[in-house]
Amino acid sequence: GAVVSQHPSWVICKSGTSVKIECRSLDFQATTMFWYRQFPKQSLMLMATSNEGSKATYEQGVEKDKFLINHASLTLSTLTVTSAHPEDSSFYICSATLAAYPTRFQETQYFGPGTRLLVL
Amino acid sequence: DQQVKQNSPSLSVQEGRISILNCDYTNSMFDYFLWYKKYPAEGPTFLISISSIKDKNEDGRFTVFLNKSAKHLSLHIVPSQPGDSAVYFCAAHLYPDKLIFGTGTRLQVFP
Numbered sequence: 001g002a003v004v005s006q007h008p009s010w011v012i013c014k015s016g017t018s019v020k021i022e023c024r025s026l027d028f029q030a031t032t033m034f035w036y037r038q039f040p041k042q043s044l045m046l047m048a049t050s051n052e053g054s055k056a057t058y059e060q061g062v063e064k065d066k067f068l069i070n071h072a073s074l075t076l077s078t079l080t081v082t083s084a085h086p087e088d089s090s091f092y093i094c095s096a097t098l099a100a101y102p103t104r105f106q107e108t109q110y111f112g113p114g115t116r117l118l119v120l
Numbered sequence: 121d122q123q124v125k126q127n128s129p130s131l132s133v134q135e136g137r138i139s140i141l142n143c144d145y146t147n148s149m150f151d152y153f154l155w156y157k158k159y160p161a162e163g164p165t166f167l168i169s170i171s172s173i174k175d176k177n178e179d180g181r182f183t184v185f186l187n188k189s190a191k192h193l194s195l196h197i198v199p200s201q202p203g204d205s206a207v208y209f210c211a212a213h214l215y216p217d218k219l220i221f222g223t224g225t226r227l228q229v230f231p
Contacts, residue, residue, distance in 0.1 A: 004163070032217055041129070043122075043223040044164070044209065093163050097217055109219055111156075111163030 002028050004096050006112035013084055014120055021079045021115045023094030029074035030096035034109065035067075038091045050077050084119045091116050123147050124212050126222035133229050139197040141225045143210030146191060150212040150220075155184060155195045158207045158224070167208075168195070200229045 003026040013019050023033055032051050036044040048069050050056040056069035066088075068080040077096075081088055095109040125144045133139045143153070152171045156164035170177040170184045170193065177184050183196045197204055210222040 006163075009161075034217075034219075036221075041223075043124075044221040046218065046220075049217070091161070095163070095219075109217070111165070113163045114161060116161060 002096070002098060002110040004030075004094065004110045004112040006092075006094055006115050008115060009113060010116050010118075012118045012120065015085050016083055019081045019084055019117060021081075021092055021094075021117075023077045023079070023096070023112055025075045025096045025110070028096075028098050030077075030098065031074065032097045033071060033077040034095045034097075035069060035077075035079050036093045036095070038093060038114075044093060047079075081117065084117070086119045089117055089119045122223075124210055124220045124222040126210055126225050128225050129223070130226040130228070133200045133227065135202055135229055135231050136199045139195075139200045139204065139227055139229065141195040141197075141208050141210070141227065143193045143195075143222055144191060145193075145212050147212065147214070147220075148188075148191070149214060151215055152213045153184070153186065153193050154211045154213065154219070155182075156209045156211060156221075158209060160207075164209055197227075200227075202229050202231060205229050 005024045007022045035047045038044045047062045048056045048058045050069045050071040052071050052074050058064045071077040093114040095111045154169040155167040157167050158164040168179050168182045170186050186193045205228050207224045207226050209224045211219045
């Protein structure tokens, strides 16, 4: 099946530093990758949609200058949390869609294992 | 504005019995719905889905029912097993690739 990895799985950083999270599709090419954030006991909230080679599309209320997304290739997208603050502490999950899999639309997004960010 | 709602944050069911997880939505433009299972500190894993033109889809112990007029769907797990204990998210798909998630229901199956 389609596998999506994330690195790191855990990160603890000081307030004011920047943190980069990588999302990779390991055995398929992903035309689109998505970044979600989940606060405790809450839903996964879509932050942004990124397509390879183009600028990411951010959801309303998500600061594009704070959450920098780069989708340099069909297998890699990165999310950089710039000048992180304690309120950015959350669980960040990426997902990826297969390049061409029209008959299995039910599984259009494959999720990574997530990255737990704790900002002190 | 929560377009997908799971009003029960938790559910406890005895092993062997039926688990019923509910989900309500507001947007009639959703073209299909999915259920995901999630363990702590892991990403969601796909469980089962249903197209908006169907009213039932079954896969082994899992069945999803869709009532479009009521904008309501449910996931039935029968028989429930301890390994089913997890958080279940209902998600609605909006063309072309957007998923809107509910807040999740924590299912606990006890022996």
